[in-house]
Amino acid sequence: MTAMTPCLDRRGFLPRLSSHHQSRTRLSAPLLESVARVRLVCAPAGSGKSALLAECLFQAPPACEVRWLPLAGATLSPADFCQRLAQTLGLPERVDEARLIATLARWAEPTWLFIDDYCRLPDPALDALLDRLLAVSSPALTWWIGTRRRPQCNWPRLLLDDELYESESATLALSQDEIACALTHLTAEQAHSVAGRIVQRTGGWCAGVRMALLQKCDWTQSLQPQQRVDTLLDYLQHELFSSLTPELAEAWRVLAHLPRFNAELCEHLFGAGEGAQLLRTLQTLGCFIEPWHESAEWLQVFPPLAQVMREEQWPASRSWHRRACQFFTVGKDWRSAFEQALLAEEFEVAVSLLQHFSFEHLFEEQTVVLLLQLHEQQGEELILSSPQLVGLFTGALLFAGRFEQAEQCIAHMTRFLPQPSAQSERQLIARWQAQQGWLLHLQGQMQPAQEHFQQALAELAPETWPTRLLCLSGLTQQAFLRGELDVAQAFNRQALCLARAHDSLVFEGLLELDHAHLLEQRGASARAEALLSNMDELLREHTVRLTPLHGRIALLRGRLALNQGLDERAAALFQSGLNDCLRSHDKRVLYGYLGQAQLAANQRDFELAFNRLRAAERLMQQRQIPDTVYRGVLLQVSSHFWLQQQRQDLACEALSRVLRHYQGAQAVQAPPATVLLIPRIEYLLILARAAGSPMDAEHLAQLQRRMNQAQSSAMNALHTELQLVIAELLWLAGRKDEADKALRQGLRLAADFQCRQALQELSLRRAEMLQTVALPSAHHADFENSASLPLLSQRELKVLKLIALGYSNQQIADEMFISLHTVKTHARRINVKLCVERRTQAVAKAKLLGLLS
Incomplete structure (x- = not known):
């Protein structure tokens, strides 16, 4: 509730906005533009409802009277409410309900009536009175209602009559x-x-x-x-607590300690016939309970508040977690049961639940984090008591980049030899080879890793298809690193077919990441983005949030957006992926920091760029991730920035040192997620040495050979980068005509293969070089259009077309055989991608961009 002050140009006392008030035009503008007779703002305490209403009040038309009724959430009898309302409207002091209704029905003077902090506790009689008043009041009287709970009124009728505008609770949150x-x-x-x-x-x-x-x-x-x-x-x-009974306060605290809950879980925790009612009451009272990850069934306490409650010492929490574990175990929700067992400190129970886990569980929520915690807290005799557990913990350790611990874990497989039969023994050895192959692959030892993968595939039985998929994915990534895109595509296609045959959405998502890498190298960033956007959308329909997978997808989509020159979109995706990877302890969090550093460098903010690189290195060291994972790529990106700053000596020293790591008898392969690392180190080193010295003919020949190899392998992204580097090298040597010709060819390739970032980096190194050559108009138009169109998925386009035809959300759901919740999710994402607030604006902008043609 806001403070009150007399207002000279308005009658009565009106609210006073804080001197620190932040205007939220995105919320107040739609409210002010609405023609609805009732405007409802329903949200929990502290959401800024009063401030938003006050902001709208001070923008009322001069000819419109405004009236402010602060109720402070108090419970009033219908008679008292009538008196307060009459007093605010300037009516006689003694007015009964019938006379008030008659007066409101005949109201002629344009008036905005603001009811701030309507009754917080459920009151059917008072809500029924409000419903009657809303139903009969004159169109000249506009109701503005701020409340923590939604009164039991006939809102559907008002909505159908276009007389209700409601601000959703989530939209009241302040933006960055x-x-x-x-x-x-x-x-x-x-x-x-x-x-x-x-x-x-x-x-x-x-x-x-x-x-x-x-x-x-x-x-x-x-x-x-x-x-x-x-x-x-x-x-x-x-x-909050002062308005709750002790029973409700205890229930809320229990729920704040749970990651998610629903009515059935509340029935189990608080008693049959009581738990669901307690939950409904807490929801009615506006107790910061909201949907869990947009789920239609599961709920959560507002995460920032839940986190504060969990940090408080509460010994009783263990017993509640134990009961929640029982509930999830009965429902065969093994991951949730495992999490609750850990919180209850029932470690033997937690390990026994892991027998139901598969590799796919590693990509659910924070499973990896929980497994790492258990690995640190408990002895190996307990957690590595079966081959299945060894494989599970090995996967978690490799995912987090803890290679030394993973190697020790894999060694425990020998404890389970010999097996009862020769066939069982061959299968166990094949599983060991697959795990050892991935360890070697991630450590940069390509040849022995490849042999392990191939030998494992030759022995693995059909029922061990998840392990076969992992081997095929490893071979796919190794083919990328060798520049054999056709071989990589064949392995990836084989693996995708196997994943889909077993209806494994998690494996399909992982393999589509490999597929998107392939498309990126082909120079088809837009196709790769569409592929990942559709995959991400499909994964969000999964009952459990696949946080690590969403994080990896977001990071790759960020890089694809960066390739296309869509820096704003890239920034949002990098931040989203960074957050998800931080939560799940994924070693690929590195590429979120790298993406942010590149975005900063694009703005010539090199201080921020190097800060992001230092933050990445610090995190890698804190998490004890081997420097082979991050050192090379950090030095390569740092050298890129040094060249943009004309600090060639630093770049030359760093690149020479890191290149020796990838050459010679003891050379290792580049990390799997950095396909172009070695070629980029090579051409950046050539550029660093070329500055200020005569051009070495062998350097030009080396680049030409690399470019020819890239062209023959259809590695179009690398082909484009090398073409631009050759042009730069010729320009530095003073061979202007050859440089001009090479640059024009590079510009055409950049337009054809959506390599806008390569042009940006050339511009940062040699801005004067690009000023002399203009991109041909046809290619320029194609390039600009491809970079500026919003990338809507096929489903989003279909939803948008149905919206344009005038379909309601329910009609769209029926037409597309999807849930109403999914339709709303699509509509919200469409608005975000098109940078609009409403359906009508989305349709108008889509027509302007030609998306509906």
Whole structure:
């Protein structure tokens, strides 16, 4: 609720906005533009409802009267409510319901009536009165209602009559840009970075953001100040717990300690016939309960608040986690049961549940993190008691980049020899070879890894198809690194067919990542993006969130967007992928930092670029990931930046040192996710040596040979980069005519194969070089159009076309045989991609861009 102050140009007392108020035009504009007679803002405490209503009030038309009725959430009898309403509207003091209804029905003066913080506790009689008042009031009277709970009124009728506009609770959260505007004491870049951390820790919840800003928290540190936590707990005590019964408060605290819950789980925890009712009551009271990852069934407590509650010491939590474990075990939700067993500190139970796990479980939620914790806390005799457990923990350790521990884990396979039969023994050895092959592959030892993969494939039985898929994926990645794209495509196709035959969505997603890498090398970034967008959409329909897989997809999509010059989209994808990979301890988090560094360098903010690289190196070292995973690519990207800064000596020294690591008798292969690492190190080293010295003919010949190999292998992205480097080398040598011809060819390739980032990097090194050559108009138009069109998936396009035909969400769901929830998700993503707020705006912009033709 806001403070009150007299207003000279309006009658009565009106709300006063804080001096720190941040205008939310994206919310107030649609409310003000709406022609609906009732405008409802329903959200939990601290969401900024009162401030939003006040912001709208001060923009009321001059000819419109405004009335502000602050109720402070109090419970009122229908008679008291009538009196308060009459007093606010300037009616006689004693007015009964019948007279009030008659007066409102005849109301003629344009008036906006604001009811701030409507009754917080369920009150059927009061809600019924409000419903009657809304039903009969004159169109001249516009109702603005701010409330923590949705009153039991006939909202569907108002909605169908186009008389209701409702702001969804989630939209009230402050965005990163809105928070950054309040950080006026920081530079724009610092404000954006700090605002991002505030959003990450508060979810944009207005009260949480305000606490952070008031206490001037040092958001550059990883730990939250205790003062902020105490303030937040004190706020919850007054705004939430004080209005709950002890039973409800205890239930809310239990739910805050659970990652997700539904009515059935509440029945198990709090008693049959009572648990579901407790949950409904908490939802009705606006107790920060929201859908879990957009699920239609599962719920969660608002994560920032849940995190604070979990950090508090609460010995009773173990017994609740034990009961939750029982529930998930009965339902055969093994991952959730395992997580609850760990939280209950029932480690033997947790290990026994792992017998139901497969490799695919590693990509669910934080399974890897939980397995790593168990590996650190318990002895090997308990956790490595079967070949299946050895394989599971090996997969988790390899995923997190802990190669030394993975090697020790794999060695435990020998404990299970000999097997009862020759066939069983061959299968066990084949599984060992597959695990050993992946360890060697990730360590850069290509030849022995390849032999292990091939030997394992020759022995593995059909029922061990997951292990076969892993071997095929390893062979696919090795073919990439050798530049044999046709071989890689054949392995990938074989693996995809096998994954789909066994209806494995997780493996299909992993293999489509390999497929997208292939398309990227072919110079088809847009096709790769469409492929991954569709895959990501399909994975989101999975009952459990596949966080690690979503993270990897987001990172690759970020790089594809960067290739196409879509820096803003790339930034969002890199941040999303970075967050997911950090949560799941994926070693590929490295590529989120690299992407952010490249985006910073594109803006010539080299200080931020190198800060991102240092942050990546620090994290790799903290997590004890071998430097073979990250050292080479960090030095290569650093050298790229040094060349852009004209610091050739630094680049030459670093590149010479790292190239020796990938050449000679003891050479290792590049990390699997860096297909072009070695060719890029080679051509960057040539550029570093060429600056300020006569051109070496052998260098030009070396680049030409590399380019010919890339062209013959249809590695079009590398072909384009090398063509531009040859042009730069000729330009540095003063051979202007040859440089001009080579550059024009490179520009054509960049347009054909969507290599906008390669042009950007050339521009950063040699801006004056590009000023002399213009891209041919036909190629220029194609290049600009391909980079600017929003990339909607096929499903999103179909939804958009049905929206354009006037279909309702329910009609679209029926037409496409999908759920209403999925339709809403598609519509929301369409709006985000097209940068619009409403359906009509989305259709208009799509027509303008030619997406509906």
